[in-house]
Amino acid sequence: MTESSAHLDLWPAPYASGAVDATVAVPGSKSVTNRALVLAALASEPGWLRRPLRSRDTLLMAEALRTLGVGIEEGVGPDGTGEAWRVIPAGLHGPATVDVGNAGTVMRFLPPVAALADGPVHFDGDPRSHERPLHGVIDALRVLGARIDDGGRGALPLTVHGGGALDGGKVDIDASSSSQFVSALLLSAPRFNQGVEVRHTGERLPSMPHIRMTVDMLRAVGAQVDEPETGGEPNVWRVSPSALLGRDLVIEPDLSNAQPFLAAALVTGGRVTIPDWPSRTTQPGDALREIFTGMGGSCELTEAGLTFTGSGRIHGVDVDLGEVGELTPGIAAVAALADSPSTLRGVAHLRLHETDRLAALTKEINELGGDVTETADGLHIRPRPLHGGVFHTYDDHRMATAGAIIGLAVEGVEIENVATTAKTLPDFPQMWTEMLATEA
Numbered sequence: 001m002t003e004s005s006a007h008l009d010l011w012p013a014p015y016a017s018g019a020v021d022a023t024v025a026v027p028g029s030k031s032v033t034n035r036a037l038v039l040a041a042l043a044s045e046p047g048w049l050r051r052p053l054r055s056r057d058t059l060l061m062a063e064a065l066r067t068l069g070v071g072i073e074e075g076v077g078p079d080g081t082g083e084a085w086r087v088i089p090a091g092l093h094g095p096a097t098v099d100v101g102n103a104g105t106v107m108r109f110l111p112p113v114a115a116l117a118d119g120p121v122h123f124d125g126d127p128r129s130h131e132r133p134l135h136g137v138i139d140a141l142r143v144l145g146a147r148i149d150d151g152g153r154g155a156l157p158l159t160v161h162g163g164g165a166l167d168g169g170k171v172d173i174d175a176s177s178s179s180q181f182v183s184a185l186l187l188s189a190p191r192f193n194q195g196v197e198v199r200h201t202g203e204r205l206p207s208m209p210h211i212r213m214t215v216d217m218l219r220a221v222g223a224q225v226d227e228p229e230t231g232g233e234p235n236v237w238r239v240s241p242s243a244l245l246g247r248d249l250v251i252e253p254d255l256s257n258a259q260p261f262l263a264a265a266l267v268t269g270g271r272v273t274i275p276d277w278p279s280r281t282t283q284p285g286d287a288l289r290e291i292f293t294g295m296g297g298s299c300e301l302t303e304a305g306l307t308f309t310g311s312g313r314i315h316g317v318d319v320d321l322g323e324v325g326e327l328t329p330g331i332a333a334v335a336a337l338a339d340s341p342s343t344l345r346g347v348a349h350l351r352l353h354e355t356d357r358l359a360a361l362t363k364e365i366n367e368l369g370g371d372v373t374e375t376a377d378g379l380h381i382r383p384r385p386l387h388g389g390v391f392h393t394y395d396d397h398r399m400a401t402a403g404a405i406i407g408l409a410v411e412g413v414e415i416e417n418v419a420t421t422a423k424t425l426p427d428f429p430q431m432w433t434e435m436l437a438t439e440a
């Protein structure tokens with residue numbers, strides 16, 4: 001926060017002089033790709049992932065699984081169309097070293113996989129990865145029979161001393177700091193000797209759609225899952241031990257990465273179509289249809305995809321984003337440009353995401369002349385006339401896209417380190433520029 005702008009890598013965020021009118025094909029979902037990779041690696045037969053996301057987070061996941069012995073080959077899908085990964089499960093071996101980068105999915109989903117390997121697996125990542133919560137996974141794995149050396153930190157770096165198999169069984173966890181603790185334990189559980197029974201004992205559990213995604217994807221590969229939403233006990237998930245099927249899976253577009261493009265329609269009073277928007281999905285980004293409609297505009301789901309049309313007015317919202325926390329930076333950016341104040345609630349856990357997102361959004365929007373205050377669990381955003389300036393991103397892909405949204409309406413915004421979007425959307429700057437080339 002103290003760097004002088006002379007040494008910064010700055011990207012002039014394009015200003016929109018008119019209404020955008022574009023179709024933007026968004027690459028595959030990070031959350032679906034990384035779950036599909038883990039499940040395919042644990043299956044008893046080869047499988048295919050078609051149209052996988054290729055970004056820092058998913059390449060780190062693929063590389064980590066390869067390091068453990070899994071085959072992941074480039075190819076075209078069985079029907080001859082589209083780029084694909086063929087995943088060939090194999091015995092999981094240590095010693096191995098896994099770089100998690102700053103990927104929540106890698107640092108949380110892979111220690112349970114490593115517990116099944118036949119040797120030590122060392123995990124480390126970016127400096128920020130040492131600060132992100134992991135205790136839920138570490139403590140739970142120990143209860144389930146794993147040996148983990150974390151130097152008493154309850155966080156990265158750590159070594160999982162895989163014993164070739166894991167007992168599994170019942171475990172209580174507090175997943176109020178990340179839903180990924182629950183997803184991590186469930187994803188590998190079919191391969192635990194006794195499966196797993198996970199009970200969340202803490203306060204609010206964030207990001208429920210992502211847990212639904214885990215359950216749906218487990219069921220799709222043949223796992224038996226009991227869970228609260230289909231008649232199970234509240235806050236308890238059970239996965240039985242079983243073999244998993246290798247599947248041929250087409251990865252949905254990343255609806256959270258569609259957010260900045262939909263926001264562009266809202267902010268410029270234009271129109272953006274996202275092809276292949278799924279008619280049924282567990283992705284949290286699907287909530288944008290309702291949230292952005294409430295902020296001004298309308299959407300229509302047709303054969304062509306989801307078309308969002310801005311009305312030329314942007315309204316503030318009062319909304320609990322606890323289920324869809326990863327949408328917060330983009331919603332905050334739009335809210336800073338609205339005609340009335342907004343309150344974003346239910347997202348205290350964002351303080352431990354890629355960066356402290358509540359502090360970062362507050363500081364960066366205020367430095368452009370905004371009036372944002374942090375609350376215990378979110379943000380109050382009172383729109384003010386904004387001016388240009390540097391928008392710092394703190395190695396957070398969603399800070400970069402949030403700054404780009406503001407830059408559409410405010411001349412002279414410069415995004416520091418826009419390349420950080422490579423975490424989930426490496427082509428963002430080019431896609432953004434191309435979208436704007438179609439201004440009406």
Ligand SMILES: O=C(O)C1=C[C@@H](OP(=O)(O)O)[C@@H](O)[C@H](O)C1
Pocket residue numbers: 030031032104105177178179180183206207210325326349
């Ligand atoms: O399981 C997943 O794929 C994710 C779950 C959520 O994590 P938290 O519950 O830690 O917010 C979300 O924010 C993250 O971007 C992806």
Ligand SMILES: C=C(OP(=O)(O)O)C(=O)O
Pocket residue numbers: 102103104105326353354398424
């Ligand atoms: C919180 C996010 O990522 P991660 O999977 O690293 O938790 C995100 O993508 O907004």
